[in-house]
Amino acid sequence: MTVVTKQERAVAINPTRACAPMGAMLAAYGVHGAITINHGSQGCATYPRHQMTRHFREPVEVATTSLTEKTTVYGGRDNLMAAIKNIWERFRPTMITICSTCLSETIGDDVSSIIAEFQESNPDVTIPILSVKTPSYVGTHTTGFDNFLKEIAATMPHRRSRGDVNGRxxxxxxxxxxxxxxxxxxxxxxxxxxxxxxxxxxxxxxxxxxxxxxxxxxxxxxxxxxxxxxxxxxxxxxxxxxxxxxxxxxxxxxxxxxxxxxxxxxxxxxxxxxxxxxxxxGNLPSIEVQAERARLLDVIVDTHMFNTGLKAAIYGDPDLVEGLARLVAEMGMQPRFVLIPSNSQKWADDMTALADEMGVDMEIMLKSDMHELHKRIKAEHVDLLIGHSKGKFIADAEKIPLIRVGFPIEDRFGYHRRAVVGYKGAMYLIDEITNAALEKRGNVVSNTLMEIDLLPAESTNGNGCRVNFNGKHSITENPASED
Ligand code: SF4
CATH class of the missing domain: 3.40.50.1980 (Nitrogenase molybdenum iron protein domain)
Incomplete structure (x- = not known):
């Protein structure tokens, strides 16, 4: 049965969420020549910078207003005015994004008014200066990204006259x-x-x-x-x-x-x-895209006997988890636990509809952390974990394969270059999942419908393992391979 649960514990243990300004910083990195100023204490710039650098393996730059005890009491206006001027004079960016932080929101700095004051006293600075609200106690890193896009939509485009289109x-x-x-x-x-x-x-x-x-x-x-x-x-x-x-x-x-x-x-x-x-x-998919779709179907058919019935726990950002849950259900697997850090009833409703449509039973976990997921997995075994690097500790403790997807991936290299979207991304994921399943079976898999466990010597194969052709597809430990 599909159920929706919400973590009520006051403290998060190993949260699967990051800080909101990081989302706005990431989105702003997609604008050529833009620079972000984090209006807060130094750590609010250092943490997202380090986290992004570890994932993307690129030098990530962000400015900070470096608020101190004094500015926390009297306000950060002077620091922000000086920061905008410094950034303009030293870098000549195409755009400046100012992200608020827990601190500047709590002390109540009116960033939009400070920007207006700066522009009035510096008429030569004609670039757009955006204010994005990103206190981390409201939402998560994805909220920060979303708020940036809303600010872009609200402030950047020219007004449009009727029938005026660019064809894009x-x-x-x-x-x-x-x-x-x-x-x-x-x-x-x-x-x-x-x-x-x-x-x-x-x-x-x-x-x-x-x-x-x-x-x-x-x-x-x-x-x-x-x-x-x-x-x-x-x-x-x-x-x-x-x-x-x-x-x-x-x-x-x-x-x-x-x-x-x-x-x-x-x-x-x-x-x-x-x-x-x-x-x-009105454009139709090209021959190339049609061929990619056909190959994906073929991969699903080729691998279904290895994967059908396997249980997965999936955690991370809401849209990613929803997409992954549908993919594993398309593969015949059970997305048994699906977890996000935020408290989104809309997401829970969408996941419930997905469970009904695909005929799977899920526990839909809202506002949850990795500690809560670990407790579930201890009580009910799953075959695979799918999510970012923070699941490594559960994977190690419970000896469950971890398919690394999402942000951050900091304990492996090159995942930022891989794609999980599109037909090709799905093929990549299915290969990863299937190979993890095969790896878990140990050294005896040579056919598609075998379940393997230890047997008396007379009925074993060359590896000392029994082979059953009973059509079950669950992964079972091969004790022989642990000796
Ligand atoms: S204080 Fe808030 S904005 Fe700053 S790093 Fe911590 S969570 Fe992020």
């Missing part, structure tokens, strides 16, 4: 990896759609080595594109919880139709993305 489609990938953005660009190109990316950090956070180092990383959406985004044919938000509201804002303010879709992970969700582009532009 705004695409909001949401919180993904540079590898995902590249895969989405591949699909969009194959559909002959001209995508306007809100925002695009494929190259800014996965760049090459250049000498001399460029003043700003190559790539990113330009300010002119942000201004022009009100003239697009439509907006597609590929995450409901990161970009959905901004897409609706484009509809309300500029009459740009909004399509808020599930993250395109797995077969059905990728079909939905492609069908939506066809609906908007």
């Amino acid at each position: 489609v705004n695409i909001m990938p949401g919180w993904v990896n540079p590898g995902d953005i590249r895969e989405l660009k591949h699909i969009v190109r194959e559909m002959q759609v001209d995508g306007l990316w809100l925002t695009d950090y494929a190259d800014t956070l996965d760049g090459g080595y250049y000498s001399p180092r460029p003043h700003f990383p190559h790539g990113g959406t330009t300010i002119e594109e942000l201004r022009d985004s009100s003239r697009s044919l439509a907006t597609i938000a590929l995450q409901k919880h990161v970009g959905g509201d901004a897409a609706r804002l484009y509809k309300r303010r500029y009459n740009v139709p909004a399509h808020v879709l599930p993250m395109p992970i797995g077969l059905k969700n990728t079909d939905t993305f492609i069908d939506t582009m066809t609906k908007i532009t």
Whole structure:
């Protein structure tokens, strides 16, 4: 039976959430030449910078207003005015994003008024200066990203006159990896759609080595594109919880139709993305995209005997978890526990509908942490964990394979370059999941429908293991391989 549970404990133990300014910082990295100022104490800049550097393996830069005891009491206006001026004079950025923090929100600094005061006294500074509200006690890192997109939609585009279109489609990938953005660009190109990316950090956070180092990383959406985004044919938000509201804002303010879709992970969700582009532009998927879809179907068929019935625990960001849960259900697996750090009833309702549609039983865990997930797994064994690096400790303790997906991946290299979206991303995930299942079976798998455990010597195969052709597909330990 599918149930929704909510963690009521006052303290989070091993939370699966990060700080809200990090989300706005990440989104701002997708704008060419933009610089973020975190209006708070130094640690509010250091923590997101370190976390992002460990995941993306790039130098991540963010400025800080470095609030102290004095500014905490008297307000951070002077620090913020000085920070904007310094950043402008030293870097000449194309845009400045000012993220609030727990501290500056609590002391009540009115960032928008300070920006207005700065612009009045510095008329030569004509670049956009955005204020994004990101106190970490309201929402999570995905909230910060979402708030940035809403601010972009509210303040950046030009007003649009009737019938004035640029023929492009705004695409909001949401919180993904540079590898995902590249895969989405591949699909969009194959559909002959001209995508306007809100925002695009494929190259800014996965760049090459250049000498001399460029003043700003190559790539990113330009300010002119942000201004022009009100003239697009439509907006597609590929995450409901990161970009959905901004897409609706484009509809309300500029009459740009909004399509808020599930993250395109797995077969059905990728079909939905492609069908939506066809609906908007009339363009059909290319032969290449059709071939990728056919290959994905083939992979699902080829691997189903290894995976059917396996139980998975999936944790992380709401859109990612929803997409992954559908994918594993498409593979015939049970997404037994699905967990997010936020308290979203909308997400719980969507997951309940997904469980009904796919005929699976889930525990839908809201506002939960890794400690809570570990307790569940101790009580009810699962075959796989799917999520970011923070699940490593459960995986090690319970000897369960961990499929690394999401943010942060800090204990392995190169995951930011991989894609989990689109047909190719689904094939990659299915390969990873299936290989983890095979690895867990030990050294005796040579056929598809075998269940293996220890038997008396006379009925063993060459490895000292019994082989049953009973059609069960659960992973069982091979005690012989532990000797
Ligand atoms: S104080 Fe708040 S904004 Fe600063 S690092 Fe901590 S959680 Fe993030």
